[in-house]
Amino acid sequence: MKRRHLVGLAAGSIATTTIAGRSALAQDAANSLPTADAIVKANDVVQWRMAVSFPKSLDIFFGSAELFCQRVNTLTHGRFVITPYPPGELAPALEVLDAVSAQTVDCGYTVANYYAKKHPALTFSSGLPFGLNAQQQNAWLYGGGGLDAIRKVYQTLNVINFPAGNTGAQMGGWFQKDIMQVQDLQGLRMRISGLGGQIMTRLGIEVTMVAPDQIVQAILQGELDAVEFVGPYDDSKLGLHKTAPYYYYPAWWQPSESIDVLVGLTAWNQLPPHFQKAVEIAAKETSVVTLARFNAENAKMLERLEAEGIELKPFERELMQVAEKETFAFYGELAAQNTQFKELYQAWSTFRQTIYQWHQINELSFAQFAFPLSQS
Amino acid sequence: MKRRHLVGLAAGSIATTTIAGRSALAQDAANSLPTADAIVKANDVVQWRMAVSFPKSLDIFFGSAELFCQRVNTLTHGRFVITPYPPGELAPALEVLDAVSAQTVDCGYTVANYYAKKHPALTFSSGLPFGLNAQQQNAWLYGGGGLDAIRKVYQTLNVINFPAGNTGAQMGGWFQKDIMQVQDLQGLRMRISGLGGQIMTRLGIEVTMVAPDQIVQAILQGELDAVEFVGPYDDSKLGLHKTAPYYYYPAWWQPSESIDVLVGLTAWNQLPPHFQKAVEIAAKETSVVTLARFNAENAKMLERLEAEGIELKPFERELMQVAEKETFAFYGELAAQNTQFKELYQAWSTFRQTIYQWHQINELSFAQFAFPLSQS
Numbered sequence: 001m002k003r004r005h006l007v008g009l010a011a012g013s014i015a016t017t018t019i020a021g022r023s024a025l026a027q028d029a030a031n032s033l034p035t036a037d038a039i040v041k042a043n044d045v046v047q048w049r050m051a052v053s054f055p056k057s058l059d060i061f062f063g064s065a066e067l068f069c070q071r072v073n074t075l076t077h078g079r080f081v082i083t084p085y086p087p088g089e090l091a092p093a094l095e096v097l098d099a100v101s102a103q104t105v106d107c108g109y110t111v112a113n114y115y116a117k118k119h120p121a122l123t124f125s126s127g128l129p130f131g132l133n134a135q136q137q138n139a140w141l142y143g144g145g146g147l148d149a150i151r152k153v154y155q156t157l158n159v160i161n162f163p164a165g166n167t168g169a170q171m172g173g174w175f176q177k178d179i180m181q182v183q184d185l186q187g188l189r190m191r192i193s194g195l196g197g198q199i200m201t202r203l204g205i206e207v208t209m210v211a212p213d214q215i216v217q218a219i220l221q222g223e224l225d226a227v228e229f230v231g232p233y234d235d236s237k238l239g240l241h242k243t244a245p246y247y248y249y250p251a252w253w254q255p256s257e258s259i260d261v262l263v264g265l266t267a268w269n270q271l272p273p274h275f276q277k278a279v280e281i282a283a284k285e286t287s288v289v290t291l292a293r294f295n296a297e298n299a300k301m302l303e304r305l306e307a308e309g310i311e312l313k314p315f316e317r318e319l320m321q322v323a324e325k326e327t328f329a330f331y332g333e334l335a336a337q338n339t340q341f342k343e344l345y346q347a348w349s350t351f352r353q354t355i356y357q358w359h360q361i362n363e364l365s366f367a368q369f370a371f372p373l374s375q376s
Numbered sequence: 377m378k379r380r381h382l383v384g385l386a387a388g389s390i391a392t393t394t395i396a397g398r399s400a401l402a403q404d405a406a407n408s409l410p411t412a413d414a415i416v417k418a419n420d421v422v423q424w425r426m427a428v429s430f431p432k433s434l435d436i437f438f439g440s441a442e443l444f445c446q447r448v449n450t451l452t453h454g455r456f457v458i459t460p461y462p463p464g465e466l467a468p469a470l471e472v473l474d475a476v477s478a479q480t481v482d483c484g485y486t487v488a489n490y491y492a493k494k495h496p497a498l499t500f501s502s503g504l505p506f507g508l509n510a511q512q513q514n515a516w517l518y519g520g521g522g523l524d525a526i527r528k529v530y531q532t533l534n535v536i537n538f539p540a541g542n543t544g545a546q547m548g549g550w551f552q553k554d555i556m557q558v559q560d561l562q563g564l565r566m567r568i569s570g571l572g573g574q575i576m577t578r579l580g581i582e583v584t585m586v587a588p589d590q591i592v593q594a595i596l597q598g599e600l601d602a603v604e605f606v607g608p609y610d611d612s613k614l615g616l617h618k619t620a621p622y623y624y625y626p627a628w629w630q631p632s633e634s635i636d637v638l639v640g641l642t643a644w645n646q647l648p649p650h651f652q653k654a655v656e657i658a659a660k661e662t663s664v665v666t667l668a669r670f671n672a673e674n675a676k677m678l679e680r681l682e683a684e685g686i687e688l689k690p691f692e693r694e695l696m697q698v699a700e701k702e703t704f705a706f707y708g709e710l711a712a713q714n715t716q717f718k719e720l721y722q723a724w725s726t727f728r729q730t731i732y733q734w735h736q737i738n739e740l741s742f743a744q745f746a747f748p749l750s751q752s
Contacts, residue, residue: 071657074653075451075653075654075657077650130746133739133742133743134511135510135511135544135667135671136671138664138667138668138671139667139668139669139671139672139675140672141668142664142665142668142669142672143668143669143671143672143673144672168511168738168739169738169739169742170738171737171738231738232734249737249738249741250737250738250739250741250742250745251738251742252742252745252746255742255746274453277450277451278451281447281451281657281658281661282657284660284661284664284665285657285660285661285664287664288514288518288660288663288664289518289660291511291514291515292514292515292517292518292519293515293518293519295511295512295514295515295519295731295734295735296515296516296518296519296520296727296731297519298734298738299515299730299731299733299734299735300730302733302734302737303730303733312737314741317745320745324746351672351675353749354675354676354679355671355672355675356746356747356748356749357675357678357679357747357749358608358671358674358675358678359671359675359743359747360743360747360748360749361547361625361626361678361688362544362545362546362547362607362625362626362627362674363509363544363545363626363743364740364743364744364747365625365626365690366509366545366626366627366628366631367509367735367736367739367740367743368740368744369626369628369693369696370506370628370631370700370732371732371733371735371736371740372732372736373729373732373733373736
């Protein structure tokens with residue numbers, strides 16, 4: 001027992017260091033009790049900065065980043081301190097992946113779909129148009145080999161991901177005018193992100209991708225005829241419900257959206273195993289809490305918006321059929337161009353078909369009967 | 377720094393003690409760095425036994441108990457060791473709550489619905505007939521005040537619960553003969569648990585409650601005409617698919633089933649805050665992983681069972697309407713008899729209506745279009 005190791009441990013004496021190599025706490029991973037020497041040596045504090053794609057005003061999104069960071073802190077006895085920053089402070093909202101990959105920030109909290117053009121295979125991490133709902137996405141990630149497959153793609157960018165939240169099924173967005181058929185989409189200037197935007201382009205829409213914190217400004221400047229973001233809670237936080245009368249559903253391009261904590265692989269590999277474990281577990285906890293919050297808050301806010309007079313409108317079945325056909329044609333083209341996309345697409349398609357069949361039996365049959373509240 | 381605190385910390389020297397009062401690690405909760413003295417003092421190991429309601433052969437259920445225990449161990453550096461035991465070793469499958477409440481075991485892993493007759497208000501923890509699906513149940517627990525409300529009921533039994541898993545929507549079970557209308561249920565001898573069983577009794581069924589590990593024996597002895605358990609994966613693990621030709625859906629009495637880790641309140645209050653935190657976080661991680669496993673494995677097993685020739689049959693809409701009416705009449709009676717049930721029922725009903733409306737818009741509209749796989 002070297003006495004000098006004890007000196008720095010007086011409460012509050014935080015030394016900011018990056019741990020190089022493995023600390024003595026590495027032993028924890030083996031579930032053997034660490035010796036006093038090992039515990040006392042683990043005196044270093046790792047401080048990381050996290051670039052978040054969402055402004056603080058979107059308090060479920062940003063709050064989830066905060067929850068994750070707090071939990072990692074607690075689980076490491078205050079020795080692994082991650083601080084989340086809103087867009088623009090460390091990286092622009094739509095460039096968080098680039099910053100993590102380039103190691104200009106330690107980690108990020110973002111949506112893979114933002115990077116769909118450059119890295120189409122990453123969209124399997126956030127979710128695809130006509131793809132999996134939140135429950136199915138988690139089933140694929142944790143029970144169907146999805147997470148391992150996605151990590152192989154992130155690895156090529158020197159990044160590792162930890163799914164840490166899902167919005168649930170999103171809304172189709174706010175439209176100035178009625179959309180009856182595919183023709184009504186022609187020339188419409190719409191804010192829509194990622195793969196959904198690319199498919200909308202094929203359907204005739206003029207797509208603009210604007211970061212969450214800049215949507216309202218774009219509308220005020222008359223640059224948009226329609227905008228989709230998330231759902232009642234976040235949309236109204238941004239003020240979108242005041243910009244158009246019609247609120248369309250469903251977002252067939254986002255039956256769910258999974259949010260990732262991204263960590264630079266080099267930094268990750270230098271973390272003691274106990275810190276790594278804390279990240280993994282905190283991410284899963286954040287996952288369940290975030291989805292619960294989106295569901296509870298969206299449900300309440302939809303009621304309020306309806307009371308305020310917004311008009312809910314379903315997309316016509318025919319329009320969705322055309323969109324679905326175009327979507328799978330697009331996937332075919334992507335698979336032909338991009339090997340990473342192709343491999344993931346094959347595994348994902350099989351999983352999707354199997355779980356659609358199961359959920360048609362157990363979940364959909366009940367929901368169809370019960371949700372319309374016609375009986376009780 | 378007292379040298380004697382260091383002596384006991386040589387790796388491997390595990391002292392089994394129950395910690396009385398708060399350990400020095402209590403400081404962690406405040407997110408301040410513990411001093412060397414505090415860390416070194418935290419030398420005690422707490423060993424607990426967990427009574428599990430499910431046999432080891434049901435590897436998702438029992439595996440979730442194991443996952444939870446492993447994570448608590450890891451998060452406490454091997455200082456909080458919980459060992460899960462199958463039914464019969466510490467307590468019978470359907471008496472886990474009683475054992476935890478009586479402090480004959482430290483904790484348990486079980487389903488509140490098993491205790492519906494004695495404690496009807498507890499069923500809000502596992503889920504009610506014509507109630508919430510898994511996503512909605514989590515939304516209520518973590519975003520709608522449900523967990524706090526449920527804990528007030530458990531508290532009267534000297535127990536605290538941590539939701540740690542959900543099966544998703546269950547199957548209606550295995551039937552020897554075709555069920556066309558409510559009349560076909562008359563006199564049928566069926567294994568069905570909890571509230572669902574009480575409602576089935578009102579519909580004319582002769583209900584038998586048999587623990588998971590004893591169902592097959594009851595069938596072999598000719599005591600049952602029908603049996604419901606969980607879903608394709610677990611049902612076939614028990615061999616139920618060999619006992620009857622018709623597999624009915626949906627289990628309108630179990631649109632989801634949440635599984636609880638139960639802890640005796642006296643023991644809980646003696647845990648250091650860091651151990652308490654480990655329990656909370658491990659339970660939420662177990663929650664997301666368990667639901668994912670049920671979804672992924674049930675989907676695969678349904679495909680296999682269909683290939684083997686089982687016949688899937690939906691309950692008739694009229695039968696479900698009669699059942700729904702009977703269910704809500706029953707809830708009215710329970711609320712009139714039981715104040716705890718009444719309070720929870722009111723809060724739950726409001727939440728249910730709000731989230732049904734939201735999910736009818738965002739989730740159901742997509743699922744109805746996409747799951748039948750008619751388009752792609």
